[in-house]
Amino acid sequence: MSSSPKIVWPYYIRLIHWIIALTVILNIFILEEGDPPHRNLGYLALGLVLIRFFLGFINKRKNLFPALPLKWSDIKTHVTSHFNGSPVDYEGHTPLASVVYVLIWICLIGLAISGWMLGLDAFWGDETLEEIHGAISTGLEVLVVIHFIGIALDSYFWKRKTWMAMIKGYK
Numbered sequence: 658m659s660s661s662p663k664i665v666w667p668y669y670i671r672l673i674h675w676i677i678a679l680t681v682i683l684n685i686f687i688l689e690e691g692d693p694p695h696r697n698l699g700y701l702a703l704g705l706v707l708i709r710f711f712l713g714f715i716n717k718r719k720n721l722f723p724a725l726p727l728k729w730s731d732i733k734t735h736v737t738s739h740f741n742g743s744p745v746d747y748e749g750h751t752p753l754a755s756v757v758y759v760l761i762w763i764c765l766i767g768l769a770i771s772g773w774m775l776g777l778d779a780f781w782g783d784e785t786l787e788e789i790h791g792a793i794s795t796g797l798e799v800l801v802v803i804h805f806i807g808i809a810l811d812s813y814f815w816k817r818k819t820w821m822a823m824i825k826g827y828k
């Protein structure tokens with residue numbers, strides 16, 4: 658008897674994911690740095706991260722932040738299980754993916770704070786702050802590349818369609 662697969666990522670988590678992805682791509686590659694659209698999208702990303710945290714706290718399934726498997730023992734077991742040829746399955750994000758996502762969220766918060774500070778009279782033309790904002794953005798780019806490599810390796814080596822999880826909602 659076949660049963661329909663369980664939705665791991667509800668539609669609102671998927672929607673938040675794709676809007677955040679869009680704001681990051683537009684702000685890094687398309688929009689003029691520092692202009693109002695850039696700033697507004699940066700704040701939109703921050704707002705979505707905060708909503709995402711709130712939804713994680715009220716989610717009853719407990720597979721969302723703050724219940725991500727982020728303990729050192731989770732990470733160690735996850736990494737070693739790959740070398741044994743049978744990576745442990747998780748209902749939500751794996752420990753390594755969780756680390757990347759938490760760092761992405763921290764970068765988005767850091768970009769909004771440093772971007773906001775760039776608009777204050779006290780920091781007008783402050784090159785160090787501009788460099789900090791640029792460095793956080795570079796860090797975010799690196800994390801997104803790691804995110805893509807993780808999804809690609811998972812599909813290639815373990816034949817899992819993880820990349821579909823943020824489209825259809827189930828793994």
Ligand code: HEM
Binds near residue numbers: 690697769773775792
């Ligand atoms: C998704 C979030 C964001 C991303 C990915 C992002 C990315 C970037 C990047 C790549 C630059 C160019 C940095 C450089 O020249 O080295 C930049 C510049 C800038 N960003 Fe953002 N940013 C974000 C959010 C914000 C927010 C929320 C604000 C303000 C409220 C802001 C204000 C600025 C300003 C004023 C500059 C120009 C700084 C300069 O003159 O070099 N950004 N941003």
Ligand code: HEM
Binds near residue numbers: 670682749754758804
């Ligand atoms: C700039 C672009 C992107 C950013 C910043 C980003 C960021 C994130 C974040 C923060 C999460 C955690 C979601 C949550 O728990 O709420 C996530 C999960 C995920 N993303 Fe992305 N993402 C981007 C692009 C993409 C693209 C293009 C794909 C499709 C290939 C994708 C596929 C996924 C999948 C499948 C998950 C869940 C994986 C799992 O179950 O562990 N992402 N992403």
